[in-house]
Amino acid sequence: MSSRAELITPALLREWRLPAPGTSKYDRGQVLVVGGARKTPGAALLAGVSALRVGAGRLTLAVAESTAAALAVAVPESGVIGLPETPSGAVRGDAADRLGREASTDAVLVGAGLDDPDEAAELLRNLVPLLDDDVRVHLDALALGVLPGLPDVQKALAGRLLLTPNQSEAERLLDREVGDLDDDVAEIAKRYGAVVTCMNSIAAPDGSLWNSTSGFGGLATSGSGDVLAGTILGVSARGATLEQAACWGTYLHAAAGDRLAARVGPLGFLARELADELPALLVELSV
Secondary structure (H helix, E strand, C coil): CCCCCEEECHHHHHHCCCCCCCCCCCCCCEEEEECCCCCCHHHHHHHHHHHHHCCCCEEEEEEEHHHHHHHHHHCCCCEEEEECECCCCCECHHHHHHCHHHHCCCEEEECCCCCCHHHHHHHHHHHHHHCCCCCEEEECCHHHHCHHHCHHHHHHHCCCEEECCCHHHHHHHHCCCCCCHHHHHHHHHHHHCEEEEECCEEECCCCCEEEECCCCHHHCCCCHHHHHHHHHHHHHHCCCCHHHHHHHHHHHHHHHHHHHHHHCCCCCCCHHHHHHHHHHHHHHHCC
16 A cells, blocks of 8 residues: 555545536436447446446446347346347447447446457447547446557547556556556556556546555455446546546445445355445445
């Protein structure tokens, strides 16, 4: 933990209040999740539901066509768009053309459940020009891994980009092994013009740095990263700054893990259960 990092505590978050939720679902923010290949549709589901759990008002899931009907039933609160896919079930790189008006959103998450790097890279190239300049762009999972090879995408998104890498994805972004996590996350933030949260370290391009001290080892479970990405996405869509969204989302995700570790056990709770803890945590941080 860096001595120059500010600790994320309930007191800090209570002073750094989220924007008021507004009176309609559009005031509370529209989110678009692009991912959900045939083999991994649950990643998009977890991210989307988590965004709703922290107060986002309107959700659209854009997923492989073969999974769209099932996800529409599993998440009846969401609009669902079926995207063209390869024979193996990967979302195709030309799928962005299907998004139409849904590209006019407040925040978009790309990567949850994508499983083909070449198609993911083409998807980003095609999607970014469709987005308005004020759309916040969150990249997770495979969409992070292809970013170093997309300098035009990096340039177009600098200043409105949020990255949620795990350690191996951070190493791909840096093209080297991770050493001191705080320093390395700060380097990623500066290099890509992005707010970055990796494990317990959060950094902004201007050098600001935060550490979260919550979270048990039980968070290292399948789907947990999708919940984190969706939580941050939902807070961002509500109008928080990217730095604020990253700090709030990272804390909420870790605190949800703490709650489940105490009630269920330090290992064995499921990622889907994390999202259910989020509304109560938001209430507690608002008093």
